[in-house]
Amino acid sequence: xxLPLIAFIACLVAPVPSDxxxxxxxxxLKQLIEEAQGKRLAxxxxxxxxxxxxxxxxxxxxxxxxxxxxxxxxxxxxxPSAELAATLAQFFSxxxxxxxxxxxxxxxxxxxxxxxxxxxxxxxRLPPIACERFNQWYEDFEVxxxxxxxxxxxxxxxxxxxxxxxxxxxxxxxxxxxRILAYTINYAAEVPPNAGLAYPIRGIFGSxxxxxxxxxYYLKVQQYRDxxxxxxxxxxxxxxxxxxxxxxxxxxxxxxxxxxxxxFKENCSYHILALLDYADPELHLTDEFIGWTVPxxxxxxxxxxxxxxxxxxxxxxxxxxxxxxxxxxxxxxxxLAHRMTQDVGVLTSPAFAQxxxxxxxxxxxxxxxxxxxxxxxxxxxxxEWKERNxxxxxxxxxxxxxxxxxxxxxxxxQPELGHRIHRVAIGGGWRNNDTFxxxxxxxxxxxxxxxxxxxxxxAQIEMASVTVRHYNRADQTRVERATLLNLLSLSxxxxxxxxxxxxxxxxxxxxxxxxxxxxxxxxxxxGIGGAKELRLLNREVLFAFAETEASVSKxxxxxxxxxxxxxVGILADMTERWKIMATGSYLKxxxxxxxxxxxxxxxxxxxxxxxxAVRLEYNHRDRDxxxxxxxxxxx
Amino acid sequence: MxxxxxxxxxxxxxxxxxxxxMAANPDTGPGCGLGKLAWGDYKGQKxxxxxxxxxxxxxxxxxxxxxxxxxxxxxxxxxKIMGEHKTTMFASLNFDALTAEMAQGQxxxxxxxxxxxxxxxxxxxxxxxxxxxxxxxxxxxxxxSPVALVKSLNDAIAGHPVLAQASVR
Numbered sequence: 001x002x003l004p005l006i007a008f009i010a011c012l013v014a015p016v017p018s019d020x021x022x023x024x025x026x027x028x029l030k031q032l033i034e035e036a037q038g039k040r041l042a043x044x045x046x047x048x049x050x051x052x053x054x055x056x057x058x059x060x061x062x063x064x065x066x067x068x069x070x071x072x073x074x075x076x077x078x079x080p081s082a083e084l085a086a087t088l089a090q091f092f093s094x095x096x097x098x099x100x101x102x103x104x105x106x107x108x109x110x111x112x113x114x115x116x117x118x119x120x121x122x123x124x125r126l127p128p129i130a131c132e133r134f135n136q137w138y139e140d141f142e143v144x145x146x147x148x149x150x151x152x153x154x155x156x157x158x159x160x161x162x163x164x165x166x167x168x169x170x171x172x173x174x175x176x177x178x179r180i181l182a183y184t185i186n187y188a189a190e191v192p193p194n195a196g197l198a199y200p201i202r203g204i205f206g207s208x209x210x211x212x213x214x215x216x217y218y219l220k221v222q223q224y225r226d227x228x229x230x231x232x233x234x235x236x237x238x239x240x241x242x243x244x245x246x247x248x249x250x251x252x253x254x255x256x257x258x259x260x261x262x263x264f265k266e267n268c269s270y271h272i273l274a275l276l277d278y279a280d281p282e283l284h285l286t287d288e289f290i291g292w293t294v295p296x297x298x299x300x301x302x303x304x305x306x307x308x309x310x311x312x313x314x315x316x317x318x319x320x321x322x323x324x325x326x327x328x329x330x331x332x333x334x335x336l337a338h339r340m341t342q343d344v345g346v347l348t349s350p351a352f353a354q355x356x357x358x359x360x361x362x363x364x365x366x367x368x369x370x371x372x373x374x375x376x377x378x379x380x381x382x383x384e385w386k387e388r389n390x391x392x393x394x395x396x397x398x399x400x401x402x403x404x405x406x407x408x409x410x411x412x413x414q415p416e417l418g419h420r421i422h423r424v425a426i427g428g429g430w431r432n433n434d435t436f437x438x439x440x441x442x443x444x445x446x447x448x449x450x451x452x453x454x455x456x457x458x459a460q461i462e463m464a465s466v467t468v469r470h471y472n473r474a475d476q477t478r479v480e481r482a483t484l485l486n487l488l489s490l491s492x493x494x495x496x497x498x499x500x501x502x503x504x505x506x507x508x509x510x511x512x513x514x515x516x517x518x519x520x521x522x523x524x525x526x527g528i529g530g531a532k533e534l535r536l537l538n539r540e541v542l543f544a545f546a547e548t549e550a551s552v553s554k555x556x557x558x559x560x561x562x563x564x565x566x567x568v569g570i571l572a573d574m575t576e577r578w579k580i581m582a583t584g585s586y587l588k589x590x591x592x593x594x595x596x597x598x599x600x601x602x603x604x605x606x607x608x609x610x611x612x613a614v615r616l617e618y619n620h621r622d623r624d625x626x627x628x629x630x631x632x633x634x635x
Numbered sequence: 636m637x638x639x640x641x642x643x644x645x646x647x648x649x650x651x652x653x654x655x656x657m658a659a660n661p662d663t664g665p666g667c668g669l670g671k672l673a674w675g676d677y678k679g680q681k682x683x684x685x686x687x688x689x690x691x692x693x694x695x696x697x698x699x700x701x702x703x704x705x706x707x708x709x710x711x712x713x714x715k716i717m718g719e720h721k722t723t724m725f726a727s728l729n730f731d732a733l734t735a736e737m738a739q740g741q742x743x744x745x746x747x748x749x750x751x752x753x754x755x756x757x758x759x760x761x762x763x764x765x766x767x768x769x770x771x772x773x774x775x776x777x778x779x780s781p782v783a784l785v786k787s788l789n790d791a792i793a794g795h796p797v798l799a800q801a802s803v804r
Contacts (some may be wrong), residue, residue, distance in 0.1 A: 100704035100713075107704070133704070133713055140715050175756065177746035181725070183715070185703075213701040214714040218729055218747070226732075255704025255714070361739070368735055390774075393738035397770035402740035402763060 025092050028125045033085050035119055042081040049278045050111050050250065052259075053080055066209070069098045070257045072108075087111055091121075094129060098256035106131035107256055110249035110278065134252055141183060142171045143244050146279075148235040148309075149184065149217075150299050150415060151224040153456040165269045165295045168217050168234070169248070180218040185251050187212050187271045189261040210261035210271065212254045221315070227376050229319040233414050235302065236311040239279055247279035269295040276302070283308070294444065296415040296454070303416040316408040318373050322496065324408045325366045333363060338495055340367040341374075344391040357399050364396040365403050370496060411457055418454020419611050419634040421445050427615075427630025431471070432512065438469035438480060438628070448488060448571055449581055449615065450634075451607040458490035458531070458541055458571065469510075471518070478518065483507035490543050490571070492533035501531045501543055512624040513555035513595075525549040527567065540572040549587055556593030563589030563596075577607040597622055611635065722751045727781035734774050737766040752788060753803030761797050 041047055051071075053061045063070075063077045071077055073086030090097060090104035091112060098107040105112045109131060115121070121128075147168040167185040174182060189208035224230045239247065259271055270293040273285040288301055303309050316324070326334050340346045340363065352360065371389040375381040425440040443464030446455050462483050469480035488503040504526045511521040527547025534540040548564040569583030585599040600620040607613050611634040619626040701714045710720045726733065729744045736742025740763050749762045766773060769791060777784035792798045 101706070102704070137704070137713050137715060175746075177743045177756075177759075178750050180743055181747045181750065186701075212703045214703055215701045216716070216725075218725065218744070222729070222732075252704055255702065365739055368738075372731065372735065389735075393735060394771065397738040397740075397767050400740070400764075400767060402760075402767075403742075 024125060028122070029089055029092060032088050032119055032121075032126075036084055036088065036115075037081070039118065041115070041118055042084045045281050046114050046278070047080060047084060047111075049274065049281060050114065050253070051076070051080060051083060052257075052274060064259055065257050066260050067099060067256065067258045072097065072104060084115075088115065091115075091126060100133075100255045102131070102133060103129045105129045106134050108253050109134055110246060110253050113246075113249060134249075137252065138248055141169045141248065142173075143169050143248060144172045144174065145170045146237050146239055146244065146247060148237060148299070148302055149220070150233045150235070150295060151220075151228075151230040152233065152412065152415065153230065153459065165272060165298055166220065167272060167275070169214075170236070180216075180221055182217045183214040184217050184220055185212065185272065185275065186215050186220070187259075187268045208261045209258040210268070211258050212251060212271075225315060225317045226372070229317040229373075229377065231317045231320055231410055231412070232315040233299070234313040234315060235299065235309045236313070237276075237302075238307055238310045243279040247275055250275055250278045267293055267295075269293050269298040273298055294421055296418065297421060299414075300416040300420070312414060314408075314410055314414070316410065318369060318376075319497070320411060321406075321408055322366065322369050322373060323411070325362070325369070325406065326496065328406075329363075329366075333359070337363040337366045338370070340364070340392060341370050341385075341388060344388050347391065347395045357401055358404065361396065361399050361401060361403055362406075364392050364399075368392045368396065412452070413454050415454045417610070419446075419451050419613075421634070423450075423632055423634050425615075425630045425632040427628050429626065429628040431626045432517075432624065434471045434473040436469050436471045438467055438630075440465065440467040440481075440630070442483075447486070448490075449579060449603050449605045451577075451605075451610070451613055452573075452579070453610075458492070460486065460488040462486040465507075474518065476518065478510065479508075479520070481507065481509045490531040490541055492531045492541055494533070501529045501545065503527045503545060503547070511553060511555060511621070513553065513593075513622075516553075516555035519553050519555035521551050521553040521555070523549070523551050529567075538573045538575070540570055542568075542570050544568045547585075547587075549589075556595075558592045561589035561592035561595060563587055563591065565597075569601075578605070580604045722748070723781045723785050725751055726777070726784050730777055730781065730784070734770075734777065737763075737770050737773060740764065740767040748788075752785075752792065754792070754798060755801055755803075758798060758801045761795070762792075765791055765795055765798065 036042070047053075048061075052064045054064060056062050061078055061080055065071075065077070068077075071083055071086075072090045073079065073082040076083035076086065087104065087108065094103045096102055096107075097104050100107050106129060147170055149166045149168050151164055166187070168179070168182050169185060170179065171182050187210055189210045221232070224232055254275075261267065270286060270289055273289075273293075277283055277285050283305060285298070285301060289297075326337075329337065336346065336352060340352075346352055352363070355363070368389055371385050371392065375385050375389070421444045423440070423442040425442075426438070427440075428435070428437040430436075442462060445461045445463060447460045447462050448458070463485055465481070465483040465486075466479060467481040468477065470477045484506040486505045486507060488501075488505075490501045491497065491499040493499075506524050508520055508522050510518050513519060513521075525547055527545035529543060529545035529547075531541050531543040534542065545567045546564070547567060548562075550560070550562045552560045565585060565587030567583055567585040569581065571579070571581045573579050581601070581603045583599075583601045586596070587599070588596040598621075601618070603615060603617040605613055605615045613632045615628075615630050615632065617628045617630075619628075700708055700711050703714050705711075705714055707713075710716055710724055716724050725748060729748075732742070732744040733748060736745040745763060745766065746756075746759050749759050750756070754762045766788070769787075773784060773787055773791075776787040792802055
């Protein structure tokens with residue numbers, strides 16, 4: 001009685017089939033669902049990956065996917081088996097589903113192929129539907145392999161250390177010269193153009209939607225290399241033909257999806273790893289990220305899988321190219337190239353005309369690089385930069401020789417060679433008349449004295465750090481220091497690059513002030529300044545900041561003090577493993593507790609291994625002296 | 636030139652979106668809705684603070700136009716650039732890099748353009764030399780429109796003894 005009734009209702013929706021066909025559909029569907037249940041397909045890793053299910057605390061499932069159109073069952077977000085049954089049912093229909101508006105077999109083509117393989121669909125009873133749109137899209141890639149692309153942090157912006165990762169779909173017959181024509185598979189938040197300050201806050205709490213797109217690689221290169229001046233690392237992956245197909249089929253399905261974009265965990269790096277996980281379910285990449293996903297860590301993880309990465313390529317940013325070319329020139333020629341960017345009269349000067357053509361070409365190319373760098377990193381570029389660039393290029397075109405290859409070495413090694421991002425440290429020392437032991441945990445990421453391999457030079461971003469210290473004589477255990485955020489960027493100034501250095505710190509520390517021997521002190525400070533690179537011993541960076549500071553503590557009159565002052569310092573690489581930093585500051589506080597501070601700091605770090613270091617640090621603040629020796633491990 | 640590139644990159648994205656005012660500049664793109672949008676709307680994008688913010692979401696231009704299985708919009712089909720627009724779109728979005736590389740007689744943008752125009756890899760050397768020689772006139776054509784640049788290049792290839800023979804079209 002029930003079956004004909006269902007058949008009748010189904011007939012109202014699906015126009016074509018006769019009653020007999022319909023009952024066979026129902027019968028076959030029922031058979032497939034039973035078989036899927038028998039094989040426990042809904043619990044299999046592939047199905048979980050395809051639907052992005054994660055086990056929740058109560059043992060149930062929830063998909064990370066947030067677009068309702070991605071599920072064919074209303075219970076799909078939380079029920080893998082209901083979704084599987086609904087998916088099988090929808091495969092019998094040519095109705096358009098999902099945001100991409102295709103028949104289910106095409107919209108969810110990876111699910112279709114996986115289920116077809118598992119259940120051996122009978123093509124006469126479940127006829128395959130031709131997926132023209134997918135086929136065209138797939139063939140247009142001419143896929144040969146997949147590369148994982150990592151744009152490193154931009155100089156002078158420590159926050160971008162979190163970086164970004166994307167995939168490039170390498171084409172058959174692609175060369176070093178034509179790889180910019182390949183498409184990328186990119187996951188990014190859709191952000192309204194006038195988002196302003198809401199940007200980071202909404203980014204952290206997941207109120208933007210992230211989508212998958214195939215932006216041509218040449219546009220990404222333009223964005224990262226030319227405008228943002230970030231070096232790019234490319235990791236060619238070893239995937240089989242079948243894995244490539246699975247990868248792209250799932251990418252196609254994700255056109256129906258969006259994920260709430262969470263800056264820390266469910267970010268670009270996390271969601272694109274899911275594609276690799278489905279391509280090769282043995283990899284278990286996304287499982288490794290529980291708290292947060294940092295792009296450099298995803299690179300480290302991918303590189304750590306034996307045989308997964310076949311080739312690593314470095315693509316320098318324009319500013320790196322300019323710096324390396326300048327280094328390669330004697331001072332007189334470096335000056336000549338720079339004068340060329342200020343006065344095109346140099347192009348006809350005897351000093352320039354006497355040079356051999358290859359040298360002229362090199363200087364002209366450098367001048368053009370610099371003029372384009374200025375134009376693209378300034379908000380209102382001057383018209384004369386463009387005109388000078390035109391003059392330089394016209395002169396260059398008259399030389400009639402191609403520019404020689406100029407191999408560029410990176411300033412920072414590739415990210416997977418760097419220390420891991422979490423850090424613990426244990427240490428001990430003296431403070432005034434007392435001794436202490438302490439332990440520190442830091443959530444992330446890198447400070448100026450951490451081993452610099454794999455990190456942007458002279459940049460620091462510390463987050464979520466806390467130190468607990470026990471004083472032996474005072475017999476007191478207390479939170480000694482805590483950091484919410486501590487950013488610092490030194491950008492050495494020369495005749496070409498003149499970005500300011502800057503710093504920002506929000507946190508607390510323990511001070512000795514007036515009658516209070518150990519008092520907690522809330523701290524907010526910021527500063528701006530300049531830096532200069534020297535090469536006396538190895539590499540040294542001198543810096544100076546003008547800064548302001550506001551503190552809150554019960555040690556102060558009126559509970560607070562606000563003031564400002566300055567800091568000078570040096571950061572020096574003594575050897576490959578040994579680095580020192582020394583700073584001196586004077587701050588005067590005219591508001592609140594009227595007082596002033598002289599501060600000295602000397603720190604020295606020795607790298608033991610990629611993830612191990614030791615430090616000896618001395619901190620002086622008025623009559624307060626603190627010596628700390630610590631062992632640091634990164635994990 | 637970079638701004639123009641950016642304008643175009645932004646325009647591809649938002650050109651298809653309703654509700655955003657288009658600047659009065661004429662559409663000089665490949666002619667599939669690739670207009671120009673005032674970059675002024677994104678003022679400060681190159682400054683540090685907005686960049687810091689951008690880094691939190693990796694918000695990026697182009698995710699709509701190039702959205703996977705997003706259907707047809709302007710120059711793209713399911714996020715892929717339509718075949719007939721590939722060359723002009725490339726020329727238009729990379730004009731700045733292309734002019735520099737033409738003058739320099741080599742480069743990856745120029746090699747990629749040659750590939751899109753059907754010049755086989757073993758003839759790229761001749762193509763580079765030809766563009767270097769005709770630098771001034773090619774730049775003039777390119778400033779008028781990317782379509783004119785591609786046409787000038789096609790004419791130059793057709794008139795070139797070696798390239799005309801070797802090229803696919």
